[in-house]
Amino acid sequence: MDTLVSFGQLFLGGFQTPTLGFLLGGMFMAAMGSRLSIPDQVYKFIVFVLLMKIGLRGGMEIRNANLAELLLPAFFAVLIGIIIVYGGKVALSKLPGIRPVDAIATAGLFGAVSASTFAAAMLHLDDIGMEYEAWVSALYPFMDITALVLAIVLARLVTQKEDKANDKEAPKHKRKDINIQAIVVDSLRGSALSALILGLLLGLLTKPEPVYESFYNPVFRGFLSILMVIMGIEAWQRLSELRRVAHWYAVYAVIAPLMHGAIAFGFGAIAHHLTGFSPGGVVLLAILAASSSDISGPPTLRAGIPTANPSAFIGSSTSIGTPICIAIGIPLFTELAKVVF
Amino acid sequence: MKHKATLLSIMTEKVFEENILEVLEQEGAKGYTIFEGGGNGSFHLHPAQHASMVDEFRIVKIEVIVLSTDTANKIAKRLMEECFNEQPGIVSLSDVQIFRAQKF
Numbered sequence: 001m002d003t004l005v006s007f008g009q010l011f012l013g014g015f016q017t018p019t020l021g022f023l024l025g026g027m028f029m030a031a032m033g034s035r036l037s038i039p040d041q042v043y044k045f046i047v048f049v050l051l052m053k054i055g056l057r058g059g060m061e062i063r064n065a066n067l068a069e070l071l072l073p074a075f076f077a078v079l080i081g082i083i084i085v086y087g088g089k090v091a092l093s094k095l096p097g098i099r100p101v102d103a104i105a106t107a108g109l110f111g112a113v114s115a116s117t118f119a120a121a122m123l124h125l126d127d128i129g130m131e132y133e134a135w136v137s138a139l140y141p142f143m144d145i146t147a148l149v150l151a152i153v154l155a156r157l158v159t160q161k162e163d164k165a166n167d168k169e170a171p172k173h174k175r176k177d178i179n180i181q182a183i184v185v186d187s188l189r190g191s192a193l194s195a196l197i198l199g200l201l202l203g204l205l206t207k208p209e210p211v212y213e214s215f216y217n218p219v220f221r222g223f224l225s226i227l228m229v230i231m232g233i234e235a236w237q238r239l240s241e242l243r244r245v246a247h248w249y250a251v252y253a254v255i256a257p258l259m260h261g262a263i264a265f266g267f268g269a270i271a272h273h274l275t276g277f278s279p280g281g282v283v284l285l286a287i288l289a290a291s292s293s294d295i296s297g298p299p300t301l302r303a304g305i306p307t308a309n310p311s312a313f314i315g316s317s318t319s320i321g322t323p324i325c326i327a328i329g330i331p332l333f334t335e336l337a338k339v340v341f
Numbered sequence: 342m343k344h345k346a347t348l349l350s351i352m353t354e355k356v357f358e359e360n361i362l363e364v365l366e367q368e369g370a371k372g373y374t375i376f377e378g379g380g381n382g383s384f385h386l387h388p389a390q391h392a393s394m395v396d397e398f399r400i401v402k403i404e405v406i407v408l409s410t411d412t413a414n415k416i417a418k419r420l421m422e423e424c425f426n427e428q429p430g431i432v433s434l435s436d437v438q439i440f441r442a443q444k445f
Contacts, residue, residue, distance in 0.1 A: 040396060159427075299356045299397035306357070306428040310398065 007335045017127075018225040019120045020327055026232020027323070038230050046223045046230075047295060048195045050119045053216040055199015056208050058137040063204055065135055072275050073285060076267040077139040080289045081146030084111035084260050088252070089154060097246035098312075100158045105301050105308035106249060108151025109317045110256050112293030113144040115192050116227050117322055121287040121330050123224060125280045130334065132280025136288075140196060143288050145187045148297060152183055152304035159307065183304060190296035228326075231294070235319045242315030249312055253292075253320035261290030261329050265336060272341065279341040283333045290329040292317040344442040347413035349405050351420065353430035356397040360424050365405055368416045371445060373405040382429060406437060408445045 015021055029036050062070075088107025092098050118140065125132055156178045187193060202208050242249060268282030277285075298314050351361055355377065365373055380400045407413050417432050424430060439445060 295395065298395045302354070302397065303356045314395070 003335065003339055007331065017124070018221065019123065019228055019330075022225045022228035023232040023235075023323060023326060026229035026234075027236045028232070029229075030233040030236035036233065038226065038233075043227070043230050044191065046227050047115060047192060049216065049219060049223055050227065051115055051192060051195035052199040052202075053212070053220050054115075054119060054122065054134075054137045055196045055201075056203040056212050056216055057134045057199075059200040059203020059205075060209065060212070061134040061203075062138065062200070065133070069133075069275050069277070070135055070138065072271050073136070073139055073268070073277055073281070074142045076264075076271060077142035077285070077288065078146045080260070080264050080267060080285075081111050081143040082150060083263060084256075084289065085147050085150045085154065088256065092248070092252055095246070095248040095252075098248055099309075100162075101155050101305055101308045102245075102312045104151050104155045104158065105305045106252065106313040106316055108147055108155075108301055108305075109297050109313045110253075110260065110292040110321060111143065111147025111151065112297035113140050113288050114291035114294050114322055114325070115140075115196070115296075116224070116231060116294065117291035117325050117330075118284070118287060119220070119224055120228070120326055121284055123221060124330050124334060125283060128334065130280040130283070130337070132278050132284055136281050136284040137196065138200060139285065139288060141188070141193055144193070144293065144297070145184055148187055148293075148300050148304070149180055149183050151301060153178055153180070155305040155308065183300070186303070187296065187300055190300065192296040231318070231322060234294075235323055238315050238319040241311040242319050245309060245312040245315065249316040250320055253316035254324055257290040257292065257321050257325040257329050258332065261286040261325075261333055264289030265333055269340065279337040282341070283337045286333040287325070287330060290325045290333070292321040292325070294318050294322055342440060343438045344408065344440070346406050346408050346437050346439045346442075346445055347410050348435045348437045349407065349413055349416055350433045350435070351403040351405075351430065352432075353401060353403075353424075353428065354397065355399045355401045357424065357428045357430065358401055358403070360428075361403060361420060361430075364416060364419050364423060365403070368412060368419065370405045370407060370416070373403055376402045376404070378402065406439060406445050408442060 015024065085104070085107045088110055089100075089104050092103035092106060093100055118137070122132075188197065265282060265286040268277060268285040271277035271285075272279065272282055294317060297317075298310065301308065301313065302310055353361065358375070362373070377399050378401075382400075405416075407416070413434055417434060420430070420432050425432070
């Protein structure tokens with residue numbers, strides 16, 4: 001009961017934190033039809049700075065970390081990515097009015113990782129003073145790329161099967177074979193992962209402490225709040241797209257983040273017992289799983305699964321998945337960690 | 342001084358641009374112009390104005406002028422078969438008159 005009360009308080013308090021408050025503020029302005037807009041370039045720059053900050057800190061910490069500790073969580077991150085995509089495909093395909101490729105693309109996006117949600121979770125842990133390994137950010141690509149690659153491969157298999165079922169005479173145009181390496185390279189070259197990897201490398205190989213302390217760390221909080229406003233506006237605008245597709249996507253988008261987070265939390269707890277993975281680390285792993293990509297995932301999936309309807313997968317992720325993950329996921333898994341560990 | 346030529350206009354999403362440019366280059370197009378913009382399509386809205394989180398979904402129009410009608414038809418056919426069998430896209434051909442034929 002105490003836990004419930006404290007979760008309730010935390011949840012209400014959460015509305016007043018810059019993260020959630022600004023997100024809802026952005027949604028509210030968009031709902032009121034405000035013409036408030038923040039230029040693309042600003043948005044891209046902010047994402048770059050946030051990921052550099054996360055990467056730098058991770059890199060600096062990896063220097064002193066025992067890398068063997070990273071192996072088990074990294075393996076779990078890959079496993080979670082696979083479970084989310086398969087689970088999502090199976091669950092969504094059973095629902096009425098959902099095409100298999102759309103189901104797979106949506107599951108792929110929910111398996112991929114949102115940099116902004118992850119940043120918000122780190123900030124929340126800093127605020128409440130829960131310790132975590134900064135190298136958890138290095139787990140990002142393991143889950144992200146696994147989910148995207150698997151989704152694209154599964155979608156390709158489905159389209160091939162449909163072609164056969166429709167007994168199309170061997171089409172004159174050959175469908176391009178899937179090139180897994182190309183998808184991985186493309187994901188790594190995306191702006192989000194590039195910034196994170198650059199940060200990790202600079203943190204690992206150079207001594208960026210002065211610039212980290214004087215610039216990246218202090219601006220993190222403010223920049224994140226601006227990003228939240230932009231995401232709030234985007235979430236509201238994409239909602240109209242989501243209305244054009246089956247309503248089951250909305251149901252999935254509400255349940256999936258929390259369920260994915262819970263699965264990852266379980267794996268994190270195993271790592272906690274086996275290798276001493278910190279409770280804060282477990283929370284961050286849960287948030288990696290709960291979040292759904294909103295920057296780098298959509299274009300990769302669009303290019304890889306062109307027959308999938310972007311309104312379905314982006315709508316469910318940006319409009320519902322991300323706000324749910326930030327508003328409920330982050331406080332929920334933090335509280336859970338306090339209770340369990 | 343004026344020469345007859347064919348203008349190919351190709352509309353698609355930015356994320357699919359690369360494959361198309363590949364075809365154009367293979368078919369010997371000497372140059373092309375890319376315009377970015379917004380619009381509305383059967384799949385979803387492509388807002389041109391507000392900060393869109395994913396700018397790869399912007400609509401692009403690629404224009405290329407070729408002298409030979411055969412080349413234009415061949416490019417159009419290849420695009421329809423190789424790119425737009427599952428990706429969204431529109432290809433149109435129009436007759437135009439150009440100067441400086443050596444440029445095309």
